[in-house]
Amino acid sequence: MKRLIIILSVGLSATMLFGFLRRQTAVVRTSGSAARKEAGGATNELARLQAESTELHRIVAEQRSQQPHASKQFQLDPKLEDWLLAETNAEIPGNLVRALRTALGLPWSNSSDYVLVSKATLRDLTMPSVGHNDKLSDTLCAVLAITPEERQTVESAFARAHQDFVAWAKANVERQDATGETLARYTIPASGDLAQTLTNNLYSALNSALGPERTDLLENYAYNWLRHDAGFLGTVTNTLSVSRRSSGDGTSELYYELIRSENSIYGQTSESGQLRYQSVPPTFRDIFPGGWQELAQREGFVLPEFPAQPKSQ
Amino acid sequence: MDERRQDFELLRQFAQRGDQPAFAAVVRRHLDLVYATALRKVADQGAAEEVAQNVFAALAAKAWQFAQDDSLPAWLHRTTLLEAKTWWRGELRRRRREQTAAELGTTMKTPDEQPALRALVPLLDEALLSLRQKDRTALLLRYYETQSLREVGVSLGVGEDAAQKRVAGALDQLARFFQRRGFRTATTAAAAAVLQQSTAVAPAAVAAAVVHGALQIAPAALAGTTALLSRLAGLTKPQTALLCAAMLTAPTVWQWTELRAARLVTARTQTQADSARAQIEIFQNEIERLRAESARVQAAIAAATRAQTRTAEAAEKLAQLKDRFRGLLSSADYRWPSELPFVRLPKWATTNLDSRIHVFGSTGSLSTWAEELLNLGPDQKQAVESNLAQYLQDLDRLADSRAYETNTTFQVYSPKGFTTKAIAVPPLGDGAEAIMGDLMTNMQMVLGNEASRLVSKPVSDRDQYLGDALIHSPQVFVLGVIGAGTDKPTFTFTWDGHFGQSGSPIIPLSTELPPFLQERFGPWLRGMGVTNDIFSVPP
Numbered sequence: 104m105k106r107l108i109i110i111l112s113v114g115l116s117a118t119m120l121f122g123f124l125r126r127q128t129a130v131v132r133t134s135g136s137a138a139r140k141e142a143g144g145a146t147n148e149l150a151r152l153q154a155e156s157t158e159l160h161r162i163v164a165e166q167r168s169q170q171p172h173a174s175k176q177f178q179l180d181p182k183l184e185d186w187l188l189a190e191t192n193a194e195i196p197g198n199l200v201r202a203l204r205t206a207l208g209l210p211w212s213n214s215s216d217y218v219l220v221s222k223a224t225l226r227d228l229t230m231p232s233v234g235h236n237d238k239l240s241d242t243l244c245a246v247l248a249i250t251p252e253e254r255q256t257v258e259s260a261f262a263r264a265h266q267d268f269v270a271w272a273k274a275n276v277e278r279q280d281a282t283g284e285t286l287a288r289y290t291i292p293a294s295g296d297l298a299q300t301l302t303n304n305l306y307s308a309l310n311s312a313l314g315p316e317r318t319d320l321l322e323n324y325a326y327n328w329l330r331h332d333a334g335f336l337g338t339v340t341n342t343l344s345v346s347r348r349s350s351g352d353g354t355s356e357l358y359y360e361l362i363r364s365e366n367s368i369y370g371q372t373s374e375s376g377q378l379r380y381q382s383v384p385p386t387f388r389d390i391f392p393g394g395w396q397e398l399a400q401r402e403g404f405v406l407p408e409f410p411a412q413p414k415s416q
Numbered sequence: 417m418d419e420r421r422q423d424f425e426l427l428r429q430f431a432q433r434g435d436q437p438a439f440a441a442v443v444r445r446h447l448d449l450v451y452a453t454a455l456r457k458v459a460d461q462g463a464a465e466e467v468a469q470n471v472f473a474a475l476a477a478k479a480w481q482f483a484q485d486d487s488l489p490a491w492l493h494r495t496t497l498l499e500a501k502t503w504w505r506g507e508l509r510r511r512r513r514e515q516t517a518a519e520l521g522t523t524m525k526t527p528d529e530q531p532a533l534r535a536l537v538p539l540l541d542e543a544l545l546s547l548r549q550k551d552r553t554a555l556l557l558r559y560y561e562t563q564s565l566r567e568v569g570v571s572l573g574v575g576e577d578a579a580q581k582r583v584a585g586a587l588d589q590l591a592r593f594f595q596r597r598g599f600r601t602a603t604t605a606a607a608a609a610v611l612q613q614s615t616a617v618a619p620a621a622v623a624a625a626v627v628h629g630a631l632q633i634a635p636a637a638l639a640g641t642t643a644l645l646s647r648l649a650g651l652t653k654p655q656t657a658l659l660c661a662a663m664l665t666a667p668t669v670w671q672w673t674e675l676r677a678a679r680l681v682t683a684r685t686q687t688q689a690d691s692a693r694a695q696i697e698i699f700q701n702e703i704e705r706l707r708a709e710s711a712r713v714q715a716a717i718a719a720a721t722r723a724q725t726r727t728a729e730a731a732e733k734l735a736q737l738k739d740r741f742r743g744l745l746s747s748a749d750y751r752w753p754s755e756l757p758f759v760r761l762p763k764w765a766t767t768n769l770d771s772r773i774h775v776f777g778s779t780g781s782l783s784t785w786a787e788e789l790l791n792l793g794p795d796q797k798q799a800v801e802s803n804l805a806q807y808l809q810d811l812d813r814l815a816d817s818r819a820y821e822t823n824t825t826f827q828v829y830s831p832k833g834f835t836t837k838a839i840a841v842p843p844l845g846d847g848a849e850a851i852m853g854d855l856m857t858n859m860q861m862v863l864g865n866e867a868s869r870l871v872s873k874p875v876s877d878r879d880q881y882l883g884d885a886l887i888h889s890p891q892v893f894v895l896g897v898i899g900a901g902t903d904k905p906t907f908t909f910t911w912d913g914h915f916g917q918s919g920s921p922i923i924p925l926s927t928e929l930p931p932f933l934q935e936r937f938g939p940w941l942r943g944m945g946v947t948n949d950i951f952s953v954p955p
Contacts (some may be wrong), residue, residue, distance in 0.1 A: 113664055116664065117663045117667055132682070159703060159707065166713040169717055180729070194757050201787070211867045217763065219759070220789055224788050227772070229770045348704060
């Protein structure tokens with residue numbers, strides 16, 4: 104009986120152990136099944152990703168093959184490109200002129216009788232512009248493309264301004280008495296009203312004939328006329344003085360000096376020279392149409408005999 | 417076949433097939449042991465017979481439980497004692513009388529001549545029960561079933577000598593038991609004598625009655641689960657151990673193997689899943705990188721396409737402008753182009769153009785405006801500038817070799833207070849003519865007539881230092897300075913009667929002087945404390 108109990112106990116224990124192991128096995132198999140499912144899913148996902156990766160490699164390779172193709176293009180300076188694509192091309196910054204000229208070609212050696220120049224560079228140029236006779240030079244007309252009709256209008260405007268200034272200067276010129284070395288001193292005083300009127304009239308006539316762009320350039324080119332011939336149209340005080348200076352060898356020489364008083368626009372300028380070499384400055388030429396001789400006679404000093412003809416400036 | 421094996425076989429035949437002769441044989445083999453024991457306990461032949469009948473009935477009922485190596489005499493002896501005790505309880509209740517052991521003792525048929533041995537008899541069964549089963553079995557077989565030592569050895573599975581030693585040892589233990597109970601004189605021989613004297617032979621009729629009574633009570637032949645249990649119960653110890661081991665190990669090992677296999681499979685699958693996950697991560701990173709790369713390349717392509725489009729549009733616009741400018745250059749009805757950044761100039765007019773910046777500088781490099789007008793290619797520009805530089809160097813070297821300082825400054829104007837220095841240069845003559853001729857020739861070769869006139873204009877201009885005036889007439893260059901030691905020195909510079917910028921502070925000089933003049937005026941100015949480098953930076 105005891106043996107039977109032992110056998111049954113062992114059997115029961117074996118059954119329990121078996122059951123335990125079976126449950127463990129079931130758990131492991133369930134876990135294994137889940138892992139298989141997961142592995143299966145992962146394998147599928149992996150296959151999908153591999154395919155996607157392959158496709159992406161292909162796409163990137165294709166894109167890369169396109170990329171150099173895209174960059175093999177005609178190149179322009181990006182700033183010049185910006186300028187070209189702007190709405191208006193009426194003006195060009197100075198630093199792009201060379202790039203544009205290079206891009207355009209059109210060298211001096213082309214068959215044309217003309218060359219191109221930028222408006223920006225035009226502002227830096229000087230040229231014979233308005234003469235003492237208030238006439239425009241052919242060069243100026245060629246540079247600013249001034250037509251014969253425009254030329255007539257512009258010259259009339261310059262002549263009118265000059266005449267008005269001369270008339271005012273004749274009426275208002277002041278004479279100072281001689282002192283020390285100074286033999287003569289004449290002053291055309293500044294007049295704000297006159298300057299405003301003459302300047303407005305002149306530039307309004309120029310503007311209506313040539314437009315603002317060419318008027319601006321012409322004002323620049325006509326600086327010498329404005330200074331020498333028109334006395335800055337009354338904007339500054341022009342003082343002409345003649346003096347006698349002794350040299351170290353005991354001889355003396357006559358000198359003139361023209362001083363234009365300081366002005367907010369033009370500053371103070373002066374010019375001077377020996378009477379023997381220079382003629383009367385244009386600002387005073389209409390007041391002393393007889394030149395140094397007339398001035399000497401008025402002031403009562405004697406001009407020496409000049410060894411050579413004065414150079415014209 | 418040994419006694420024990422015979423008992424087992426007989427009992428199995430009886431249990432499995434209801435073989436009554438087999439059971440009767442078992443009864444006959446052990447009836448004396450049971451009867452003697454019962455008689456010793458109940459002291460009445462009828463009662464002993466009843467007890468014996470009950471004992472064998474119990475044997476018949478539990479016959480299937482016996483195993484091969486079970487000791488049937490030991491079991492029968494113990495069961496007889498229990499049945500005797502049971503009988504006594506029933507008997508006492510039934511008779512409601514008390515009888516002392518002494519009275520019972522008088523009924524025992526023990527020899528009068530051995531009173532010492534008679535005192536040991538009541539303790540005999542207790543003493544037998546105190547022995548180990550094998551020792552007890554050995555004594556029961558030797559004395560109650562009157563087996564020889566050899567037969568006892570066979571029954572116990574040992575040799576005769578071992579059986580003898582076991583019997584002797586068991587007797588010795590019995591003796592010590594009696595001695596512990598106060599029978600100091602009890603010896604091994606006394607124990608053996610008690611055993612021999614306590615035997616009894618059951619009457620022949622008792623055997624038949626016991627068999628009959630036992631079989632009346634005993635169940636029919638075993639079947640089904642009981643039979644199986646019977647078979648299990650009949651296993652020997654090694655068989656049982658083997659069976660237990662088999663029962664324990666076979667399913668366990670099998671299931672453990674299954675578990676291990678499942679674990680291996682799971683682990684392998686898990687590894688595969690882990691590997692796949694790792695690869696997924698790698699691919700995901702790769703895909704992410706590729707997507708970023710693709711986006712970058714795409715953006716670059718888009719940018720390149722935009723740039724391409726822009727460039728194409730700009731090229732188109734440039735082409736339009738080029739056409740427009742070509743038209744401008746050839747137009748008979750030219751008007752000032754307000755909408756364009758360029759105007760056209762007649763080539764003849766360019767020779768009348770000038771600038772505050774000379775056509776070329778003291779090193780021969782062309783000014784920006786001259787470059788723009790000429791629009792030279794790189795080779796042409798290099799050739800022009802090289803020729804100009806050579807011309808300037810040659811002429812400067814010539815002027816330098818002829819120049820001298822003079823104090824004859826009466827013909828030039830020097831404002832009051834100015835310190836002056838005058839450098840005179842006589843006409844440079846034929847040597848300079850040759851240098852200028854070379855330049856003109858080279859310029860015409862490189863640029864042609866019209867363009868060379870523009871570039872060479874300063875050379876023949878009387879207002880240029882290194883030009884026609886220097887070649888054909890004597891020159892005096894006068895530099896005046898006032899306030900040399902101050903922060904703002906004032907300079908005048910006159911040249912050949914061309915009165916300069918007197919009255920205006922000019923730092924540095926607005927005029928770019930040629931090297932031969934800089935070398936002469938520079939040390940002189942520095943000697944007076946003028947630290948400004950007045951020659952190197954044009955305004």
